[in-house]
Amino acid sequence: MMNSDYAIQVKGIGKRYRIGAAQERSDTLRDLIVSQVGKARGIFQPRRSAARSDHNHIWALRDVSFDVKKGQALGIIGRNGAGKSTLLKVLSRVTDPTEGVGELRGRVGSLLEVGTGFHPELTGRENIYLNGAILGMRKKEIDARYDEIVAFSEVDQFIDTPVKRYSSGMYLRLAFAVAAHLEPEILVVDEVLAVGDADFQRKCLGKMSDVAQQGRTVLFVSHNMSAIQRLTEESIVLDKGKVLLRAPSAEAVDFYLNRGLSKLGERFWEHDEIPVTAAPFRPLAIRLLDKNNTVSDSVRSVDPITIEIEYQLEAEITGLRVGYYLNTSRGEAVFTSFDTDPHDLFNEYTSRPAGVYLSRCTIPANTLNEGRFSIGINASAYRIKRYFQDDQALSFSVDASGAPGTQWPEPRPGAVRPALDWRIDRKGPHERV
Amino acid sequence: MATVDSQTANQTVVLKPAKGWLGVDLKELWYYRELVYFLTWRDIKVRYKQAALGIAWVILQPLITALVSTFVFSRGLKIDSGSLPYPLFVLSAYLPWHLFANSLTKSSSSLVGNANLITKVYFPRIIIPLASVLSSLLDFFISLVILLIAMVIYKAPITLTALWIIPFSVLAMIIALAVGLWFSALNVQYRDVQQILPFISQIWLYITPVLYPINIGSNPIFKAIYNLNPMVGVVQGFRWALFGGTQPDATIWISGAAILLLFISGIYFFRRMEKTFADVV
Numbered sequence: 213m214m215n216s217d218y219a220i221q222v223k224g225i226g227k228r229y230r231i232g233a234a235q236e237r238s239d240t241l242r243d244l245i246v247s248q249v250g251k252a253r254g255i256f257q258p259r260r261s262a263a264r265s266d267h268n269h270i271w272a273l274r275d276v277s278f279d280v281k282k283g284q285a286l287g288i289i290g291r292n293g294a295g296k297s298t299l300l301k302v303l304s305r306v307t308d309p310t311e312g313v314g315e316l317r318g319r320v321g322s323l324l325e326v327g328t329g330f331h332p333e334l335t336g337r338e339n340i341y342l343n344g345a346i347l348g349m350r351k352k353e354i355d356a357r358y359d360e361i362v363a364f365s366e367v368d369q370f371i372d373t374p375v376k377r378y379s380s381g382m383y384l385r386l387a388f389a390v391a392a393h394l395e396p397e398i399l400v401v402d403e404v405l406a407v408g409d410a411d412f413q414r415k416c417l418g419k420m421s422d423v424a425q426q427g428r429t430v431l432f433v434s435h436n437m438s439a440i441q442r443l444t445e446e447s448i449v450l451d452k453g454k455v456l457l458r459a460p461s462a463e464a465v466d467f468y469l470n471r472g473l474s475k476l477g478e479r480f481w482e483h484d485e486i487p488v489t490a491a492p493f494r495p496l497a498i499r500l501l502d503k504n505n506t507v508s509d510s511v512r513s514v515d516p517i518t519i520e521i522e523y524q525l526e527a528e529i530t531g532l533r534v535g536y537y538l539n540t541s542r543g544e545a546v547f548t549s550f551d552t553d554p555h556d557l558f559n560e561y562t563s564r565p566a567g568v569y570l571s572r573c574t575i576p577a578n579t580l581n582e583g584r585f586s587i588g589i590n591a592s593a594y595r596i597k598r599y600f601q602d603d604q605a606l607s608f609s610v611d612a613s614g615a616p617g618t619q620w621p622e623p624r625p626g627a628v629r630p631a632l633d634w635r636i637d638r639k640g641p642h643e644r645v
Numbered sequence: 646m647a648t649v650d651s652q653t654a655n656q657t658v659v660l661k662p663a664k665g666w667l668g669v670d671l672k673e674l675w676y677y678r679e680l681v682y683f684l685t686w687r688d689i690k691v692r693y694k695q696a697a698l699g700i701a702w703v704i705l706q707p708l709i710t711a712l713v714s715t716f717v718f719s720r721g722l723k724i725d726s727g728s729l730p731y732p733l734f735v736l737s738a739y740l741p742w743h744l745f746a747n748s749l750t751k752s753s754s755s756l757v758g759n760a761n762l763i764t765k766v767y768f769p770r771i772i773i774p775l776a777s778v779l780s781s782l783l784d785f786f787i788s789l790v791i792l793l794i795a796m797v798i799y800k801a802p803i804t805l806t807a808l809w810i811i812p813f814s815v816l817a818m819i820i821a822l823a824v825g826l827w828f829s830a831l832n833v834q835y836r837d838v839q840q841i842l843p844f845i846s847q848i849w850l851y852i853t854p855v856l857y858p859i860n861i862g863s864n865p866i867f868k869a870i871y872n873l874n875p876m877v878g879v880v881q882g883f884r885w886a887l888f889g890g891t892q893p894d895a896t897i898w899i900s901g902a903a904i905l906l907l908f909i910s911g912i913y914f915f916r917r918m919e920k921t922f923a924d925v926v
Contacts, residue, residue: 222660229924302660305767307923314660324765331687333694338687345683346766 219398219429220280220303222314227273227298227307227453272298273453276312282397285430287440287447287461289468291482295453296433297402300324303431304400318397318429321348325402327387332376336367336386339375343390357393364419365389392419398429417442441465466541466584466607477501477509479606486600492526492566493591493599498536500587500608509608513615513629516577521551521589522570530563531593534571541584541607546627549573550590578631581624582612669771669912677768684776688751689783707743707788711736711795718856726858729888730799736792738855741810741883744785745817745876746846751777752825753842756833760926770919771912774825778818785814792887801888809886817879820904826911830918833926853880872896875904 273295280286290296301307303314304322329346330339340361344354354361362368365386367378375383401420417439424430424443434440440447440461447464449457457467477500486494499522502508503515511517521534535550551571552558588603612618616631693699711732718724719731726734752774756763759773796803832838850856853876871877878900882893 225660301764301923305658305660306764308920309660309662311662312660316658316660318657320658320767322766328765329759329762331691333691334687338690342683342687345680346762346768348766348768351679 216317217281218279219282219284219318220278220314220316220431222279222303223277223312225273225276225299225302225309225312225314226271227295227302228269228271228310230268271453273302273309276450276453276455278448278455278458280429280431282317282429283427284446285424285432285444287444287464288431288433288450289440289447289464290450294450296450297324298453299450300400300402300431300433316398319348320398320400321394321396322400323347323391323394323402324400326384326391330375330383330387333374335374336362336365336371336378339386340390343387344394347391347394348396349394353395361389361393364392388416388419392416392423396428398431399423400431402433462541465604477507477606477608481602490591490600492529493532494524494526495589495591495600495602496522496524496568498522498587498589498605500606509606511608511610513580513582513610513612514577517575517580519573519575519587520570521572522568523591524568525564525566528563528565529593529599531596532561532564532591532599533594534569534591535589536573536605537588537590537603539586539588540627541586544627546580546585578615579628580610581626581629582610582615583627584609585627669916670769674769674771677772680768681772681776681779684772685779688777688780692780703784703787704791706784707736707739707791710739710743714739714856724857727890729801729890733792733795733799733801733888734858734884735856736788736795737884737887738853738880740785740788740792741813741817741879742850742853742855742876743788744781744814745821745879746850747781747784748778748818748821749825749828749846750842751781752822753828753832754839755825756829756922757836757839757926763926764923770922771826771915774822774829774915778822778825781818781821796887803887806886806889810883813879813882813886816882816904817876819908820875820879823904823908823911826915827907830915830922833918833922849874849876853877855880868896869899872899873903875900875907 276295276299278286288296288299298307300322301324302309303316304320304324306322306324327343329343331342334342340358341351341354345351362371365382365388367382367386370378370382375386378386420430420432420439421443430443432440432443444461446458447461448455449459449464449468457464459467478497479499480497481495497520499507499520500509500511501518501520502511503517505518519536521536523534525532533550533552535548535553537548538546540546551573552561584607586603586607587605589601589605590598591600592598612624612629615629617624617629693702696702698705714735715732718735719726724731755773755777756770762768762773763770793803828838828842852871852874859877859881878893878897882897884890885892
């Protein structure tokens with residue numbers, strides 16, 4: 213079955229869970245006895261028990277097939293609950309598939325979280341060895357990379373201190389450092405970059421792209437769409453446990469942002485997509501509205517369009533500004549705007565008490581050229597704190613029909629297409645300028 | 646720069662639904678031997694951290710046990726330990742018993758205690774109960790030194806027969822692992838195991854000749870049933886190896902068969918349940 217050009221081949225992988233099996237931490241013998249008695253009774257009530265067993269299971273993955281060439285980096289994107297984590301768990305052999313087969317050629321290193329098995333009572337040095345061994349490194353490999361790991365983590369002064377005394381930043385740096393020096397042929401990474409501060413995230417991303425460039429096979433799950441686009445050439449989009457699309461990452465991201473979500477032109481943030489550091493700011497939704505105030509992902513250049521950001525403040529924030537970046541699909545910045553840019557609003561909203569807010573911005577008609585655009589949102593207090601940022605909150609397309617110049621069916625370069633005033637004066641029949 | 650072992654570089658991992666009964670992949674277990682070492686080392690290292698007396702507990706526990714049981718059973722209940730001083734009598738049985746009970750307790754709760762590993766990383770799951778059984782060895786060795794000192798104090802001769810304690814200790818660990826495999830796997834699904842375990846340990850202690858000598862009459866049927874408890878053979882054998890006396894007779898084979906049955910069934914049960922650990926724990 214295996215073609216040696218491929219590092220990963222899976223066919224028809226499915227994973228079925230008993231509903232609640234993952235959460236129910238306190239299965240007890242009593243439950244078992246009760247359910248056995250229930251089953252015995254079921255003999256006399258066959259209809260009811262059959263109906264029950266049907267609803268007791270859920271397919272977290274169904275009929276998932278794909279392959280990854282050696283040295284390729286593949287992104288996996290999808291909403292929460294789409295099956296991404298389950299897929300990674302199956303691929304890293306944490307759990308077995310219910311159906312289907314797969315082959316992975318090469319040593320698999322899976323990073324479903326950083327710092328797996330770190331023990332708070334042990335020192336940094338001891339945890340490097342313990343964590344390395346858990347991740348599948350041999351002692352001599354850890355010995356060989358020990359200095360690099362310590363240097364990368366920047367905790368060398370505290371290396372003989374129990375990690376329970378570390379700050380959360382130091383802890384994460386050390387944990388990531390060990391993981392980053394694991395050198396398997398196939399690396400399976402889940403969202404580990406969603407932790408830590410911006411600097412640390414940049415460092416991690418840098419290390420990840422090194423890994424991808426070293427010709428190792430990488431499977432990368434993330435909600436960070438720009439990271440997906442930077443690190444992977446191709447991505448698969450998962451939804452409800454099925455592969456919806458496999459495409460070059462830019463296309464897949466676009467598809468996901470528009471179709472993979474609940475509605476076109478609208479994006480909601482689930483609770484677990486919001487980093488804890490965002491509190492007390494909580495993004496709820498961003499929407500794109502056309503001239504009829506209908507949510508849409510495709511608008512016309514000749515109509516005004518409205519961008520609506522809905523969010524909740526769990527506590528009062530002073531100096532908050534909520535706004536967005538508008539970029540072309542190629543990543544060129546078009547403009548940036550915040551809701552307190554206008555002077556009157558700036559003076560009125562020096563501080564916002566807790567509550568649910570809606571910040572709306574209208575982009576006048578005849579602003580954007582045809583093409584695809586993406587919106588990133590940002591909520592921050594200038595020079596104090598960045599509460600929340602999502603560089604790929606939404607994307608949409610603009611249709612230029614009817615706009616000035618469309619009498620010639622030629623593409624016009626540029627991100628904007630303003631309706632500018634032109635005057636043509638005739639200075640007389642033969643007059644020379 | 647370290648390179649990946651050639652043995653692992655070409656390894657192919659096959660994913661497929663788990664079906665039927667599986668044995669233990671010894672080759673894979675050997676590949677993960679360092680992880681066994683590191684987990685054992687972690688368990689030992691962490692156990693007495695944050696305890697004011699630290700590692701001293703390892704010495705205090707057998708001493709206190711010997712002292713208390715000497716007062717209660719020898720002075721109080723007048724249990725006759727024969728020619729053997731009661732402290733030696735009880736320590737010699739306490740050693741293999743404690744190795745067993747400790748290993749059993751730790752291995753039974755080991756999977757649940759390491760749930761964070763099970764849900765995030767792959768390795769042969771059997772390593773977890775195995776490492777917790779091995780980590781009890783440190784206490785055992787220290788207790789052994791105490792016993793030897795006690796033997797010198799009581800002027801008990803130390804003979805070559807004493808080397809027999811090695812196989813009997815290994816046997817105690819195998820029994821603990823066998824039962825631990827059952828209990829740890831059951832505990833993943835049914836936390837009741839953790840509640841029942843102290844009672845099982847206690848009852849098991851009473852049906853093992855740790856605190857009292859083995860003179861249970863000559864009824865062969867009763868003797869055979871009594872010997873179904875594999876710890877009877879271990880404790881009796883341990884005492885015999887150190888001090889002579891009642892040599893283990895043919896009934897030890899009953900213990901042996903019981904151990905073998907427990908161990909093999911434990912492995913198979915564990916391997917069968919293993920597939921669902923990450924989903925259920």
